[in-house]
Amino acid sequence: xxxxxxxxxxxxxxxxxxxxDKENYLGLNQDRSRLVGLGVALGINEPKNxxxxxxxxxxxxxxxxxxxxxxxxxxxxxHMDKTGDLNEQLSDDSIFxxxxxxxxxxxxxxxxxxxxxxxxxxxxxxxxxxxxxxxxYINNI
Amino acid sequence: xxxxxxSIENYRQYKKLEFSFKNIKELKNDLNIIxxxxxxxxxxxxxxxxxxxxxxxxxxxxxxKALPLVNLQTIDETEEKGIISVxxxxxxxxxxxxxxxxxxxxxxxxxxxxxxxxxxxxxLIVKQKIFNPVLGYSVIDDxxxxxxxxxxxxxxxKGISQYFFFDNExxxxxxxxxxxxxxxxxxxxxxxxxxxxxxxxxxxSAESDFKVDLGQNSELIDSLQKETxxxxxxxxxxxxxxxxxxxxIAKAINEIDELNEQLKGVENLKSLEESRKTLNDSLxxxxxxxxxxxxxxxxxxxxxxxxxxxxxxxxxxxxxxxQKDKDRQLPPDISLEVLKRSKDSKVCELCGNHIDxxxxxxxxxxxxxxxxxxxxxxxxxxxxxxxxxxxxxxENYPNAKKAIMNKxxxxxxxLEETQSKLNDIxxxxxxxxxxxxxxxxxxxxxxxxxxxxxxxxxxxxxxxNIKKYEQELNExxxxxxxxxxxxxKAKDKANKYNSVRRLRAIISExxxxxxxxxxxxxxxRTFENFxxxxxxxxxxxxxxxxxxxxxxLIHVKxxxxxxxxxxxERALLALSFTxxxxxxxxxxxxxxxxxxxxxxxxxxRRKFAESLAEISKRKxxxxxxxxxEYSKDISEVFDSIAVKSFASMNQSEDVTTIKEA
Numbered sequence: 001x002x003x004x005x006x007x008x009x010x011x012x013x014x015x016x017x018x019x020x021d022k023e024n025y026l027g028l029n030q031d032r033s034r035l036v037g038l039g040v041a042l043g044i045n046e047p048k049n050x051x052x053x054x055x056x057x058x059x060x061x062x063x064x065x066x067x068x069x070x071x072x073x074x075x076x077x078x079h080m081d082k083t084g085d086l087n088e089q090l091s092d093d094s095i096f097x098x099x100x101x102x103x104x105x106x107x108x109x110x111x112x113x114x115x116x117x118x119x120x121x122x123x124x125x126x127x128x129x130x131x132x133x134x135x136x137y138i139n140n141i
Numbered sequence: 142x143x144x145x146x147x148s149i150e151n152y153r154q155y156k157k158l159e160f161s162f163k164n165i166k167e168l169k170n171d172l173n174i175i176x177x178x179x180x181x182x183x184x185x186x187x188x189x190x191x192x193x194x195x196x197x198x199x200x201x202x203x204x205x206k207a208l209p210l211v212n213l214q215t216i217d218e219t220e221e222k223g224i225i226s227v228x229x230x231x232x233x234x235x236x237x238x239x240x241x242x243x244x245x246x247x248x249x250x251x252x253x254x255x256x257x258x259x260x261x262x263x264x265l266i267v268k269q270k271i272f273n274p275v276l277g278y279s280v281i282d283d284x285x286x287x288x289x290x291x292x293x294x295x296x297x298x299k300g301i302s303q304y305f306f307f308d309n310e311x312x313x314x315x316x317x318x319x320x321x322x323x324x325x326x327x328x329x330x331x332x333x334x335x336x337x338x339x340x341x342x343x344x345x346s347a348e349s350d351f352k353v354d355l356g357q358n359s360e361l362i363d364s365l366q367k368e369t370x371x372x373x374x375x376x377x378x379x380x381x382x383x384x385x386x387x388x389x390i391a392k393a394i395n396e397i398d399e400l401n402e403q404l405k406g407v408e409n410l411k412s413l414e415e416s417r418k419t420l421n422d423s424l425x426x427x428x429x430x431x432x433x434x435x436x437x438x439x440x441x442x443x444x445x446x447x448x449x450x451x452x453x454x455x456x457x458x459x460x461x462x463x464q465k466d467k468d469r470q471l472p473p474d475i476s477l478e479v480l481k482r483s484k485d486s487k488v489c490e491l492c493g494n495h496i497d498x499x500x501x502x503x504x505x506x507x508x509x510x511x512x513x514x515x516x517x518x519x520x521x522x523x524x525x526x527x528x529x530x531x532x533x534x535x536e537n538y539p540n541a542k543k544a545i546m547n548k549x550x551x552x553x554x555x556l557e558e559t560q561s562k563l564n565d566i567x568x569x570x571x572x573x574x575x576x577x578x579x580x581x582x583x584x585x586x587x588x589x590x591x592x593x594x595x596x597x598x599x600x601x602x603x604x605x606n607i608k609k610y611e612q613e614l615n616e617x618x619x620x621x622x623x624x625x626x627x628x629x630k631a632k633d634k635a636n637k638y639n640s641v642r643r644l645r646a647i648i649s650e651x652x653x654x655x656x657x658x659x660x661x662x663x664x665x666r667t668f669e670n671f672x673x674x675x676x677x678x679x680x681x682x683x684x685x686x687x688x689x690x691x692x693x694l695i696h697v698k699x700x701x702x703x704x705x706x707x708x709x710e711r712a713l714l715a716l717s718f719t720x721x722x723x724x725x726x727x728x729x730x731x732x733x734x735x736x737x738x739x740x741x742x743x744x745x746r747r748k749f750a751e752s753l754a755e756i757s758k759r760k761x762x763x764x765x766x767x768x769x770e771y772s773k774d775i776s777e778v779f780d781s782i783a784v785k786s787f788a789s790m791n792q793s794e795d796v797t798t799i800k801e802a
Contacts, residue, residue, distance in 0.1 A: 066527050067531070070527040073520065078458075090521070123438060137452045
């Protein structure tokens with residue numbers, strides 16, 4: 001069983017040190033667990049498989065964090081075959097693989113957001129986007 | 142009494158001036174107005190009068206203090222070692238009779254220094270008609286020097302001359318703290334208590350002599366006499382200390398008043414600076430709060446971005462868990478150990494009830510589900526509670542957003558408001574010139590205020606000491622009196638001593654009562670006059686003169702109002718006080734005022750002029766204005782009721798002439 005989440009090391013470093021630290025985008029440099037959670041959520045609809053590995057310990061980011069564990073498990077449930085073998089599909093390896101893939105996509109989106117972030121009121125624009133998402137995902141169900 | 146004319150010769154700017162103060166019968170008012178630019182000789186016209194009467198120049202400006210009082214052109218025209226006569230002649234009419242007051246001083250021109258003259262002699266002459274019983278008709282009699290001074294003093298008592306001849310500065314300062322002395326002198330002068338005080342002084346001296354004399358008869362009396370002297374010295378020393386403190390208090394109050402005057406309009410610099418600092422601090426705090434709110438908002442956006450996007454997966458996962466629960470594939474939501482113990486004891490550990498056969502089957506079924514559950518089902522069960530929480534938090538997004546955005550908006554509004562206030566203050570501060578000087582004055586005022594508080598404390602202590610020494614002195618005097626009355630020898634001297642003491646007590650009582658009466662009468666008359674003149678009716682209740690002769694105007698609400706009156710009101714109160722002094726003293730002297738409206742603000746000038754016009758119906762008023770002071774609102778009041786003249790200077794600015802308009 002792998003001990004590491006499978007994301008592009010350079011990308012993570014670039015985003016964290018180069019962009020998030022520099023711009024303090026949404027305060028994400030203060031809590032990497034939040035970055036991982038957001039990354040998974042942003043990439044949940046389009047997980048991306050990558051070969052390289054990054055030294056993010058599972059224990060540090062997921063196993064010791066009940067909330068993150070719930071999030072990555074739910075992300076995995078979204079993508080699994082509900083008729084297949086649950087034991088296999090919700091094994092640690094499967095969950096971490098799914099988290100890796102979602103996070104890879106999510107980090108791309110975060111990078112894009114930071115680079116293309118509107119200069120003024122970008123937070124209000126993000127809130128507008130959330131309002132729409134809330135309508136689509138929650139209110140209209 | 143009125144001043145009919147004045148002739149000035151070689152006095153300062155007035156080389157040769159003959160000027161009559163006309164009293165036109167058609168006019169109800171006896172009002173003469175002289176208009177002159179600054180520097181032409183307005184103040185020196187007033188000085189010429191006081192020099193003639195008292196040989197004093199009470200209104201001398203600084204620039205003239207270094208110059209001789211002899212006209213500069215005359216000095217130039219006079220040969221070396223030549224004699225110049227400086228003369229001021231005032232004709233007054235008293236009860237229909239004319240008196241001429243002449244002050245003449247002779248000056249010798251010193252050849253070595255330009256404009257340097259030395260006074261050689263000075264005389265005061267009063268020419269008046271007296272009835273010659275030998276001739277059987279009146280003749281003009283010339284009275285010289287000290288006899289002339291006596292006549293002048295009876296017409297224009299020097300002790301209260303400042304209530305006949307004054308300028309706006311004096312009017313403004315009339316009731317300042319250190320004016321108590323002048324007012325006390327005026328009241329003493331009018332009430333003639335100085336006569337009584339002189340008698341008391343002589344009796345006091347006699348009392349001391351008797352005491353020493355009586356002390357020679359016995360050692361006891363001698364020691365008691367020394368004790369009374371010692372107590373008296375201590376008392377006098379404390380009284381002197383009290384007077385010194387009072388003077389310092391008056392000085393501090395006047396300096397504070399002066400600084401207040403100078404700081405008018407700019408005195409808020411320091412409070413502005415304090416407000417600026419406070420607002421700056423508030424701004425920093427608000428910015429910190431905003432940083433915190435922005436960080437809170439960041440976390441909120443990140444969290445809700447995560448939760449709302451994850452929402453469908455939460456729903457799906459919870460559905461899956463529910464389904465697996467229904468299929469009994471999940472372990473029960475209860476501890477394995479609790480189930481085991483409950484099964485063994487047949488008592489439910491959760492509710493405490495006995496477990497019957499039917500319920501036991503249920504417990505066993507739950508225990509079996511533990512046996513079949515895999516780690517995956519344990520994981521799903523483990524995250525269920527957390528997923529429910531996250532789902533609920535996502536659903537609450539609108540409310541949470543509203544709360545945080547309201548808080549954020551309120552802080553930004555506060556930031557804007559504070560920044561705007563700060564900008565206004567900075568703008569106001571920038572508009573104040575000489576900020577360093579203003580700050581220095583404000584600091585000085587604060588220091589003086591502290592000094593004043595200390596002085597008041599010191600005064601309280603000295604007051605206490607005086608009471609203590611007065612009591613001790615009374616006791617010592619009593620012991621002394623008992624001792625001398627008990628002895629057989631020198632009975633006669635003891636009786637004389639006792640008589641002097643009784644007499645002094647009576648005199649002291651008379652003095653107190655007279656002054657008290659006078660003080661009361663002046664207060665009442667001043668307020669009557671003031672009430673007639675003041676345009677603000679029903680605002681003030683009375684005038685009070687306290688034991689330190691400080692004059693106060695009391696508001697109808699009972700509080701002291703002298704400190705908050707306008708310059709016009711203060712000037713009017715001064716005029717009312719002057720009039721009261723005139724009326725009570727019987728010295729119906731004319732009033733000569735230099736720059737009467739110099740300190741009166743625009744809106745009150747007309748009202749003040751109307752009040753002066755009212756007074757001029759009862760007594761002669763001579764006023765000196767600059768053309769600026771004699772503004773439209775003033776001229777509208779005076780032009781039709783006054784005789785107006787203009788003073789002007791020659792090109793070399795050493796000779797002034799006055800011509801009727």
